[in-house]
Amino acid sequence: MATTIGSYIATRLAQIGIKNHFVVPGDYNLVLLDKLQENPNLQEVNCSNELNCSFAAEGYARAKGIAAVIVTFSVGAFSAFDGIGSAYGENLPVILISGSPNTNDEGDHHLLHHTIGTHSFDYQYEMAQRITCAAVQLKNAEDAPRLIDYAIRESLTQKKPCYIEVPTNMSSASCAPPGPIEAVLCPLETNPKALEAAVTSSIKFIESRLKPTLLAGPKLKCAGAEQAFIRLAEALGCAVAVLPAAKSLFPEDHPQFCGVYWGQVSTKKADAIIEWSDLTICAGCVFTDYSTTGWTSLQSSAHRLEAGFDDVKFSGHYFDQIALSDFLNALADRISTNDKSLIEYNRLRPTSPTIEAARPTAPITRKEMVRQIHKLITSETTLFAETGDSWFNGIQMDLTRGACFEIEMQWGHIGWSIPACVGYAVGAPERKIITMVGDGSFQMTAQEVSLMVRLKKPIIIFLINNFGYTIEVEIHDGPYNNIKNWNYAALVEAFNANDGKAKGFQVRTAGELADAIEKANSNVEGPTLIEIQINRDDCTNELITWGHFVALANGRPPRLSS
Ligand SMILES: C/C(NCc1cnc(C)nc1N)=C(/S)[C@H](O)COP(=O)(O)OP(=O)(O)O
């Protein structure tokens, strides 16, 4: 029996595991929103703007593995594109659905609102094609089921965002009902011959080296390969490090864990062992200027075997059509133990420095702040580290087994953490969320604290107020790094109006921070923001080192054209 395009989309979203979709209404998407509301398995979440909406969906996808954001044409979608860029870079399947003009308007040569004032309305679709793995326009009801299934299938398989454009008069157009969802859920099929060849050659290569190590990268998560990685680590018995964006993907209490490998700003001397090793087996790794500290810690390809999301490469060899977890498991089944790098690492394993508690009346410092936040981390905690010195503060915190760490290192949009952590909280209500965010970042997306209030999410926000853009100061200072100070504690309570439970505290001493944390822990009906005012120069040494090398990388002179 026929259905409508809007109901078809709703059914598909529910079938792929979405329970909440993130929306900002607009006249081009209202009928579609009604159709989604009619589906009992979907609950809409209303954001303050489309930038935050797309980041909230991105955060939801971090928790649930899939998300959907519904916006109106142009004025909504253009902001949402920013969060879709993040989803693309961070390997998250977020489905961007945008309302669009009535299908008759182009033929009638109409000019319309919410457009750039041209007679053609395809510009948004053309832009979306560049930042998604699949983009479709539903201009014909008969074609709609095929296009919707195609876009969602590509997004789920490639772990990248997709785009579905729904003209305002098509949501209620009738179309064929959805076929079996199995036709949409097509995980990457590993080619057995390619797998066999890749594993046989890889073992030969690995066993030709004396002291291999393992390095976990962020794509382990979207590939669902964390457990396979642990199996390989334990089969090989070597030292194991993680890239910064892969923190928490390998248990930090594991006897083989040797820290976050980030070049000169590594933790636990991970750089000493990775750079001592004569082969690093990289699983799901992404090497960028930021993750290699301005290219200073990218090892030569002769020293790397790279197992990617769906391929394997090492000197003189390339194999594709291989799912990462299949490769890691097959290697674990056949690899011989070689624990030389772990033996060497245990020889130089540093002891974790204990930070002395400050006197309660002592002015708050970054170190004391980190010490007190670190104490809050349990196996149920998800720690969000915003772009800024929060990256370095977060990376250095040892995680209890089960604790999760979320960072947006590829896209690096300041302000991402506020909408993303509330979207994540919607997807994973059982997690205890702590967000570390700087003053500059918070000013980008502060409105979404309102959603935390509306949904009564007990998120604890540590707002590190160092009075400006400190990362930028360390990369390249100038007057543009100074920002207007806000009363952040008062601001969050303004979102309460007459029914909210948000709490805001401004702390200047160690004792005040301890008190505020106690109050935050008992505020279970809403967010608590603790504004910690520290001196701009009170930043991590790692930020200063990292900033120096990133600035050098940015400043390389142009190559003279030959
Ligand atoms: C301005 C910018 N980056 C450039 C930038 C500008 N615009 C967007 C959207 N994203 C970006 N990363 C960055 S990292 C600031 O130092 C962040 O300041 P803040 O949140 O206050 O953190 P720190 O003080 O610890 O650096």
Ligand SMILES: [Mg+2]
């Ligand atoms: Mg700052």
